[in-house]
Each structure stands twice: as C-alpha cells, then as structure tokens.
Amino acid sequence: MTRKFYTLFLLSIVCTFLGASAVAQKAGSGSDQIASFASPIQDLPTEGEFLGLPVNIHGQTTYINQRYNNFTSSYSGKNSLAAQNSMSYTWSGTLFFGARVAPNTDVYFNPEVVSGVPFSGLVGLGGFTNGEATKAGGLNAKFYSARAFMRHTINQEGDKVVLENEANQITQTVSSNRVVVTAGQFSTLDIFDDSRYAKDPRVQFMNWGNMTYLAYDYAADARGYSTGLAGEWYLDHWVLRASRMLAPKNPNGRDLNWQIFNTYGDQFEVERQHHIGKLPGKVSVLAYRNKMILARFSDATNYVLTNNAQGTQAINNVRTNYQYKTGVGVHGEQALTDDLGIYARAFTSDGRTETMSFTEADNSVSVGMGMNGTSWARPHDSIGISMMQNGLSSYRRSYLQAGGVSYFIGDYAGPGQTISYRPERVGEVYYNANVVKNVLAGLNFQHINNPAYNAARGPVNIISFRIHAEF
Incomplete structure (x- = not known):
C-alpha cells in the first residue's frame, strides 16, 4: 500500500511539472491577468483548428493530501469518523x-482519472473535507468520462460579450441577451450555483460546504456527474436557469436511472447580477425537486424501534415508494475591492427523506471571503477564509437518535450511545502560492466541531497540502 501511494504521489508531481513545462513552451508574452479569481492559469494559447473546426484543449492535475491527529471521542459507531490519527489523499x-x-x-x-483514499471510507461527517473525495475509490487509478456534452447558443438583440478561451469554453462572441442549451453528460454544478470565491475544491476551499450549498441534494452519480438537459436565459443582468437531470438507480449509487419521467432531479435558479461602485456582485435563488424511490425517516425510525434494529442501516428496509424531496436556497457575493470579495450561502431542504445524491445535511449556512495577493506583490497567490454551520431535520435526527445508521453518518455504539445532537460547525482557511507559471501549491486548515452532528466527538483539526497545475 505504501509503495502504491508513493508511486501515485510521484506520478502527480511528474504530471504537474510536465504540465508546467508544456505551458512554459506555449505561453507567449501576453496579458498577465489570471483567468479566474483563484485559478493559476495565465495566458494559454490552447485554441486552434482541426479539420477546419475551431478547437481547444486544456488539462489539469491536482494532488491533495490531508491528515489529522487523534481527537476526543466518547464512543465510535459503524459510520463514525475514526478517532485515531489518519491520512487521506x-x-x-x-x-x-x-x-x-x-x-x-x-x-x-x-x-478523467482519479485515485485516492478518503478518511474512514467517506463516512463520519456532514461537510466532508475534500471535494475530490467523492470520486476516489482506492489506490488504483480509475479512468472514466466526466463530461460529454453539447452546448448551443441562441443569440438575441443586445450588447456583445466576449467569452474567453478556457476549459470547456472556446472563445466566442455572444449577445448579452441569449439562450444557452446544454445537453449530455455534465455536473449539475457546472450550470447552477456558480461562485467566484467558493466553487472549485481544486483551487479554492476544499470542504463540500464551499463547493455549493451543503443541503442541496443535487442529482448526480456517486462521482458528482449526471446526464440531462439544461437551459439558461440571459437577459442583460438577469439569468434564468432550469434543468432536468438523471437520478441514480439507488441513493448515492454509481449507475444512473434513465427513466427520466419517473426518477429525476429538477432545479430552477434566478440570478441578478449587479455592480456597486463598479465592483461586481450578484444574488441568486435556487430551488430543486427530486423524485425517486427513497426511504422516509419516520418509517425508518419506526422500523428501528419495532424490530430492535439499532446499529443497522434501516433505511434500506423501508425504501419502497416514490418520494419527492425539495429545497430552496439563496446565495450572494460582492467584490469589495479589485482583489477582495465576500460571499454567503443559506439553504434548507425538507429533510423528510434520506439523501439521494450528495451528503447528509438538511440546512446549511456558510460565509467567507477570498483575496488575491496583489497587495503583497503576488497577484497569482490567493487566500480564503470561511465558516459554515450544517444541521439536520427533526426527522433525520430522530432516526439517528433512535440508533439508526444512514449512508454517511450514524455513531450508534450501544444503548445510550447515539448522537448527542449539535449542529456541525466548520472553519476553513487556505493559502495558494503560485510556484511556477500555472502551477500552485497550497495549504489548507479545517477545524470541525461536532463531526457528524455529535457533540460527544471532536473537535477535529485537519491540515491539507495541495498541488495543482493547469495547461
């Protein structure tokens, strides 16, 4: 195991610096602006033609290593985060x-190719500490298709807007008033709940609660991708978005259910962009509705109590009927200077049924800020600080306190040893340093109180190292 781990680590380093070398050979003396708030990418001429068609190619490689020391734990159950010091990558x-x-x-x-080992087999937390961990399934590298989609733009009257060359975007001049249709395999988060400051765990915050709303149970397979149809309508400063995505055959499963009229995830978002003193900001409202065969927590709780089934995943025994799951959230962000911005997210789901695709949270709030290093003469460095609180519905809480175990959480360890409920609270800070052109190295620290909503365990302090390259 150790030999495989270090082999993959060295492979990551080699890929990273090969990417950096390729960038150095291709990059000219153009603009020195970064492509996005926290991305290290700088002026990559990656567009051309093939058989007369405009084409582009980009790439990325990311290695994340996380560790924590022993933490206080009165007891541990089937789905508890291991209390002993651990390493994940x-x-x-x-x-x-x-x-x-x-x-x-x-x-x-x-x-895409992914390898990795998550903490405790990816159980024991609501807000997991690495957004890449959902894709990792062991030391052996797994190859798969992450995205394969078509995008069609219908321009209407309006101002001209240039969309610059980047990953999954060939340079294009569009109208400020337009309709965009996306169809195929992609992530729901590619379209919805975009953020300049908290979106991409490869270059920004790592915790799942900063990728999107933690309580947003968006339709996806176990790796976070799905297949579906999405539409976006841009009207100057307004954007309306809607989509229908395939749901998994089983909750948090790898295979998707293609019966799109029986099981699905629908979402609708309204976004208003604005400027305050020439500084950009926006506010958006997002709502979703899932339909799938899911367990109701009230039924699962009754099953545990009636059958003395404490310590079991009783939700598997009551998953018989189609259920609807809904939620709504609001997201706002605002640049305070050219280099500093803030954001906030809040979301609530109905919490009556088990998780379909994401993680175990029924309400979540997060706030934070992001800043690049212009003021200390390192414009391609970035820093971020965030705080979040995640909570459970009374239905999910009652199930866990009765001794039930769900997909990711459940600390039942015997009579009187179920969760002592408290909201899970996470503080996160990161710093990324641009070490060579288009390669960053970063440190990340996360402090987690009440892991998996249990005041009898924790706190946990997790330190992470990250290296990321784009080419």
Whole structure:
C-alpha cells in the first residue's frame, strides 16, 4: 500500500511539472491577468483548428493530501469518523477537449482519472473535507468520462460579450441577451450555483460546504456527474436557469436511472447580477425537486424501534415508494475591492427523506471571503477564509437518535450511545502560492466541531497540502 501511494504521489508531481513545462513552451508574452479569481492559469494559447473546426484543449492535475491527529471521542459507531490519527489523499487528472461544430454549437469531452483514499471510507461527517473525495475509490487509478456534452447558443438583440478561451469554453462572441442549451453528460454544478470565491475544491476551499450549498441534494452519480438537459436565459443582468437531470438507480449509487419521467432531479435558479461602485456582485435563488424511490425517516425510525434494529442501516428496509424531496436556497457575493470579495450561502431542504445524491445535511449556512495577493506583490497567490454551520431535520435526527445508521453518518455504539445532537460547525482557511507559471501549491486548515452532528466527538483539526497545475 505504501509503495502504491508513493508511486501515485510521484506520478502527480511528474504530471504537474510536465504540465508546467508544456505551458512554459506555449505561453507567449501576453496579458498577465489570471483567468479566474483563484485559478493559476495565465495566458494559454490552447485554441486552434482541426479539420477546419475551431478547437481547444486544456488539462489539469491536482494532488491533495490531508491528515489529522487523534481527537476526543466518547464512543465510535459503524459510520463514525475514526478517532485515531489518519491520512487521506486524492489525485486527479482531467483533459478538456472542445470543438465548434457549427457557428453557435460546441461539443466537449472530458476524460478523467482519479485515485485516492478518503478518511474512514467517506463516512463520519456532514461537510466532508475534500471535494475530490467523492470520486476516489482506492489506490488504483480509475479512468472514466466526466463530461460529454453539447452546448448551443441562441443569440438575441443586445450588447456583445466576449467569452474567453478556457476549459470547456472556446472563445466566442455572444449577445448579452441569449439562450444557452446544454445537453449530455455534465455536473449539475457546472450550470447552477456558480461562485467566484467558493466553487472549485481544486483551487479554492476544499470542504463540500464551499463547493455549493451543503443541503442541496443535487442529482448526480456517486462521482458528482449526471446526464440531462439544461437551459439558461440571459437577459442583460438577469439569468434564468432550469434543468432536468438523471437520478441514480439507488441513493448515492454509481449507475444512473434513465427513466427520466419517473426518477429525476429538477432545479430552477434566478440570478441578478449587479455592480456597486463598479465592483461586481450578484444574488441568486435556487430551488430543486427530486423524485425517486427513497426511504422516509419516520418509517425508518419506526422500523428501528419495532424490530430492535439499532446499529443497522434501516433505511434500506423501508425504501419502497416514490418520494419527492425539495429545497430552496439563496446565495450572494460582492467584490469589495479589485482583489477582495465576500460571499454567503443559506439553504434548507425538507429533510423528510434520506439523501439521494450528495451528503447528509438538511440546512446549511456558510460565509467567507477570498483575496488575491496583489497587495503583497503576488497577484497569482490567493487566500480564503470561511465558516459554515450544517444541521439536520427533526426527522433525520430522530432516526439517528433512535440508533439508526444512514449512508454517511450514524455513531450508534450501544444503548445510550447515539448522537448527542449539535449542529456541525466548520472553519476553513487556505493559502495558494503560485510556484511556477500555472502551477500552485497550497495549504489548507479545517477545524470541525461536532463531526457528524455529535457533540460527544471532536473537535477535529485537519491540515491539507495541495498541488495543482493547469495547461
């Protein structure tokens, strides 16, 4: 196991610096602006033509290593985070291919490879500490298709807007008033709940509660991708978004259910962009509705009590009927200077049924800030600080306190040793340093109170190292 781990680590380093070398050979003397708030990418001429079609190619590789020391625990159950010191890692590599097959129609394909070992087999937390961990399934590298989709733009009257060359975007001039249709395999989060400051665990905050709303049970397979149809309507400063995505065959499963009229995840979002003193900001409201065969927590609780089934995943025994699961949230962000911005998210789900695709949270709030290093003469460095609180519905809480175990959490260890409920609270801070062109190295620290909503365990302090390259 140790030999495989270090082999993958060295492979990540080699891929990273090969990417950096390729960038150094291709990059010219153009603009020195970064492509996005926390991304290290700088001026990559990765567009060209193939068989007369405009094409682009990008790539990324990311290695994340996380560790924590022993923490206080009165007891541990089946789905508890291990109380002994532990190490976790993930490594991913992605290629982003794109081609413009018609004047306003692009196709994209993203093959991806991932390897990794999550803490405690990915149980014991609501807000997991590494956004890449959901894709990792062991030391052996897994290759798969992350995205394969078509995007078509219907321009209407309005101002001209240039969309710059980046991963999954060939340079394109569009109208400020337009309709965009995306169809195929992609992530729901590619379309919804975008954020300049808290979105991508490869270059920003790592915790799942900063990728999106933690209580947003968006439709996806176990790796976070799905297949579906999404539409976006841009009207100057307004954006309306809607989609229907395939749900998994089983909760948190790898295989998708193609009966799109029987099981699905629908979402709708309204976004208003604005400027305050020439500084950009926005506010958005997002709602979702899932339909799938799911267990109701009230039924699962009755099963535990009636059958003395404490310590079991009783939700598996009452998963018989189609259920609807809904939720709504609000997200706002605002640049305070050219280099500093703040954001906040809040979300609530109905909490009557088990988790379909994401993690175990029924309400969540997060706030934070992001800043780049211009003021200390390192404009490609970035720093972020956030705090979040995650909570459970009374239905899910009653099930766990009765001794039930769910997919990710459940600390039952015997009579009188179920969760002592408190909201899970997470503080996170990161610093990324641009070490060479388009390669960053970063440190991340997370302090977690009441892991998996249990005041009898923790706190846990997790330190992480990250290296990321784009080419």
